[in-house]
Every structure is written in structure tokens, then in C-alpha cells.
Amino acid sequence: MSRTEVPPQTGRVQAPLAAPPTAGAQARWQARRRRPGMLALAVACIAACAVGNWWYWTENGQRQPIIGVAHEVPAGSVIKDSDLREASVAVDPSMKVIGIQQRDQVAGMRAVATLQAGSLLHPKEVTRKALVTADEQLVGIALEPGQLPDSALRPGDQVQAVFTSDDPGAEAAEGMPPSIQARVVRVGAARESTGERVVDVAVPKAQGPQLAAQAAAGDVALTVSGASS
Structure with missing residues (x-):
């Protein structure tokens, strides 16, 4: 009979092969891989819904x-x-x-x-309130640039209507004051050709005719003395 020779044993022991992963382990690993993507998708959906709700309320809201x-x-x-x-x-x-x-x-x-x-x-x-009280008169003054401050006047501003006649002595002889305290009621738009604008002011009733006469002659300038609170 022939003898079958057995190769001699060496000192190295071969490690056993790793067992293949089970189906459950593979599923858990794949779920962990998909989780970040699902979170990102959820955040995007929430943001889209918020934008959609805002747009709908803006366009079709109250x-x-x-x-x-x-x-x-x-x-x-x-x-x-x-x-x-x-x-x-x-x-x-x-x-x-x-x-x-x-x-x-x-x-x-x-x-x-x-x-x-x-x-x-x-x-x-x-x-609906009246622009002037019972003790006031409303006077319109046509003013050219240089006859009023360059700063914008507003209704309620307190101004001085200063008389600029070439003959101040005549005014003094007639007992006219050099200026009249007034309150701005309305400021008209400036004319494109001349820059002139009409400013309506409220003044004490007794001084209304004087101011109107001086304004008609173009002998009035406005200075700002303060603004209403």
C-alpha cells in the first residue's frame, strides 16, 4: 500500500475567514448612510413650505x-x-x-x-379744522428766491414777515411795524421759470391788511423764528 504523505505543520496558524454580514446589519448600515440626506431633505421641505405660506399670505392674505x-x-x-x-x-x-x-x-x-x-x-x-382761528387772517405772499430761507418751510413754522420797503421812514410815519409774527399754513410749489412760490401765513386779524398790502408790492421777506411743537 502506498502511504499518503501529510505536509509538515508550520508554526503559522491561518486565521478563520470573517463571516459575511447579516441582512440586518447591512440594513442598519444603509439606514445610517441615508439619515443625513433625509434630514437635509426635511429641512428643505420645511423652508419651502414657509416661503410658500408667506407668498400666499402676501398675495392673497387680508x-x-x-x-x-x-x-x-x-x-x-x-x-x-x-x-x-x-x-x-x-x-x-x-x-x-x-x-x-x-x-x-x-x-x-x-x-x-x-x-x-x-x-x-x-x-x-x-x-377738518380751520386753517385760521377767528382772530386771524390768511394772507398769501408771493416770494422769490432770496425772500425766504432756502431750507424747506413746513405748515406750523413760526416766521417773521419782514417789510423791505425802500422807504422805511414812510412806514414808521404810518405807524407800521417793521415785521409781523406769522404762522405758516401752506407752502406752494416753486414755479419752474422763476422759482417763485406762494406761502400762505396766518397773522393777527388787525395786521392782515397791512401784510397783504406789502405783499402785493413785493416788499416782504420771511425769516424763520422757530417751529411749532
Whole structure:
């Protein structure tokens, strides 16, 4: 009989092969790989929903018809119906506006401040109060550049109407004061050709005729003595 030779044993022991991963371990590993991607997708979905809700509220939210300004209205001027327009906007509850149903009431009121075209009308920008009191007169003064400060005048500003006649002696003989305290009621727009503008001022009733006569002769200049609080 032939003998089968067995190779001699060496000192090295071969390590057993690692067992292949089970199906459950593979699933857990794949889930961990997908988790960051799922989180990113969830964040993107939440952001998209927030933007969509904001856009929908802006475009289709609590819109209401309110009064807007169609044309510029100088301060102190009577507001005409043609100066108003309807605007439909989503208004913040804290914002004060005037509903379009009050349009007939607003027409005929006066602008407290200059109303800019394209703006929304605020309740404090209009008034029914008279521009002058019972003890005052309203005088319009046409002034050229140099006869009034370059700084913008505003309704309520306190000014001095200074008489600039070439014959101050005649004024003194007639007992006319050198100037009259006045309150700005309205400031007209400057004419493009000359830069002249008309400023309406309220003065004591007794001094109204004097100021009107000097203004007609072009012998008045305005100086600002202060502003109303």
C-alpha cells in the first residue's frame, strides 16, 4: 500500500475567514448612510413650505380696499376726490389706514402735511379744522428766491414777515411795524421759470391788511423764528 504523505505543520496558524454580514446589519448600515440626506431633505421641505405660506399670505392674505393718494396734495390744500384712489393691499393690523368707504368724507378735508402720490392715506394726515382761528387772517405772499430761507418751510413754522420797503421812514410815519409774527399754513410749489412760490401765513386779524398790502408790492421777506411743537 502506498502511504499518503501529510505536509509538515508550520508554526503559522491561518486565521478563520470573517463571516459575511447579516441582512440586518447591512440594513442598519444603509439606514445610517441615508439619515443625513433625509434630514437635509426635511429641512428643505420645511423652508419651502414657509416661503410658500408667506407668498400666499402676501398675495392673497387680508387684503382690504383702502384710500391711496393719486396726486400730490400740498400741505394745507383742500383734498379733491380726484386726488384719491382705491388701493387693495394686505395691511398689518397695527397700521392705521382709511377704508375706501370713507372716500366721500375725506374729499373736502385739508391735508395736514404734503401727501405724496402713490402713498396710503393716514388718518392723521387729514383734518377738518380751520386753517385760521377767528382772530386771524390768511394772507398769501408771493416770494422769490432770496425772500425766504432756502431750507424747506413746513405748515406750523413760526416766521417773521419782514417789510423791505425802500422807504422805511414812510412806514414808521404810518405807524407800521417793521415785521409781523406769522404762522405758516401752506407752502406752494416753486414755479419752474422763476422759482417763485406762494406761502400762505396766518397773522393777527388787525395786521392782515397791512401784510397783504406789502405783499402785493413785493416788499416782504420771511425769516424763520422757530417751529411749532
